[in-house]
Each structure stands twice: as structure tokens, then as C-alpha cells.
Amino acid sequence: MRECIVTEFWKMKRYSVIKAGVAMMVLSVLMSFFYSTANTSVGWDFSYYIHEIIITNGTYFFPVIITLMAVFVISRENTDDTLKSVLTVPVSYDSLLAGKLVFLLFLTVMFSICNVFFAVIVNGFLGLPDMTVLTVAAAAGQILLSNVLIYISVLPLIVLNTFLLKSSVFGAAIAFVYGYLGTFEGRIMNWYPVKAAMILTDPLCGSGYDLGDFTYQAAPAALVLGICFLLAILILAVFARRRRIPEKETESSKRKTAGKTARKKGW
Numbered sequence: 001m002r003e004c005i006v007t008e009f010w011k012m013k014r015y016s017v018i019k020a021g022v023a024m025m026v027l028s029v030l031m032s033f034f035y036s037t038a039n040t041s042v043g044w045d046f047s048y049y050i051h052e053i054i055i056t057n058g059t060y061f062f063p064v065i066i067t068l069m070a071v072f073v074i075s076r077e078n079t080d081d082t083l084k085s086v087l088t089v090p091v092s093y094d095s096l097l098a099g100k101l102v103f104l105l106f107l108t109v110m111f112s113i114c115n116v117f118f119a120v121i122v123n124g125f126l127g128l129p130d131m132t133v134l135t136v137a138a139a140a141g142q143i144l145l146s147n148v149l150i151y152i153s154v155l156p157l158i159v160l161n162t163f164l165l166k167s168s169v170f171g172a173a174i175a176f177v178y179g180y181l182g183t184f185e186g187r188i189m190n191w192y193p194v195k196a197a198m199i200l201t202d203p204l205c206g207s208g209y210d211l212g213d214f215t216y217q218a219a220p221a222a223l224v225l226g227i228c229f230l231l232a233i234l235i236l237a238v239f240a241r242r243r244r245i246p247e248k249e250t251e252s253s254k255r256k257t258a259g260k261t262a263r264k265k266g267w
Helices: 002-014 017-036 046-074 083-087 093-126 133-165 168-183 187-191 193-201 218-266
Strands: none
Touching: 002 093, 017 046, 017 093, 046 093, 046 133, 046 168, 046 193, 093 133, 093 218, 133 168, 133 193, 133 218, 168 193, 187 193, 187 218, 193 218
């Protein structure tokens, strides 16, 4: 699998869609910037600005971004008609897909770094207080962890889209709705994967909403993300196996057919 991951890094310079991902990270920062100009009773500072960026990433942008990246990266061998050539190398289809998913994790980290970089630049123009080395480092950790957890929450959708829908349009549309539902608040949302990612990384998650005596808990959030990760692995294993079996059956049937034909010619 290591060779598959290294190969994806070599091909990264040809992936123009990555520029679109970076642009959407900039839009996330700018949308949070417009929120900060609203005349509310909230005292805005750099930490609260990062809180808004995490919400915007999780509910509007990042599920769509990582799904688009996944559809593009995973489907390259099919669109370029190079899958047959790749599979002649002694590498399994499972390893090929696993390498691409690890590469998507790297893209998640890269987009998170870009997100922090642009957030610091925009806050320089905003002039929000309390932006220090420590708060920037804390913000970097929050955004990075939040995006990684959102990637895990979207992972089952990515795997299902790879084998069933095979469409960037439908995949991105479903990912957008999936992320947008994370804007809702309530007890049941503690078990919603996208909201769970924000609960684990943002201490202000749910603030400003009247939830009564209920507060979001970290344990259910961590549990549901663990289930998402295991579910993605299970779906990947099942569909990858189904994909291999027809290929083996086809090869064996070809051998049988060829053998029967050869005997017929001999008679």
C-alpha cells in the first residue's frame, strides 16, 4: 500500500481540482468573516472567529470538498482507462483504494493548514483581539482535528459513492445535505456524525441555543465517529470483494470456454 500512497503524491501535481478545494477553504474563512461583521451581543475575538470557521467548515464546505476530492482521486484510473494496467502490477484493488483514502487524509491536513493560514490573514484585517501565538496554535489544532473527524464522518458516504453512485454531482449534493443537517441543535444531534466532530473539537458547540439542562457529551460523539470509521472499512471490504469475484469468475469462464472450443476443433 505504501507504493500506492507514494504514487498518489506523484500524481498530485496533475490534480487541478485541488485548487478548487483551496478556493473553497478561502470561501469558508470569508463567510465566517461576514458573520463577524453582524451587529450582535456576542463579543467577537479570534477564538470565537475560529469557532465560526469550524461551524462553516463542518456544515457547508468540508463535506462537499472532501467528497469531490474523493470522487476525482478514486475515479482517475477509470476515467483515464488505466485501471487494467495498474492491476497488472502485483497490487490488490483493496490496497489501491486504501492508498487513495490515506492520500485524502493528507489532503484534509493540507486544506486545514490552508484554512488556518487564511484565517490568520483575514483576522489581521479584521483586527479581532486575542490573536497570539498560543491562540493561533490552538486554532490550528482545532481546525485540523475538526476536519479530520469530519473526513471520518463522511467516509462511509465516500465509499458508498465510489461503488454505487459513481457521480461527483450526486455525491457532492448528498454531502452538502449531510453537512447542512449538522446546523440543527438538540439531544439527538449528539449522535449525528458531523455534529459529533464539532462537539469533540469546539468547546463553544451549541452555545447560543437554548438546550435546557442538556449539554453535548463527548462520549457519544466519539462512539458515533468510531462507528462511522468501522462502517466505512466494512463497506469497503464488502464491495471490494464483490468487485474481485466477477473478475475471477470471468477469467475461469474464459478458460473453460477456450478449453471447450479447443477440444471441438480437435475433433
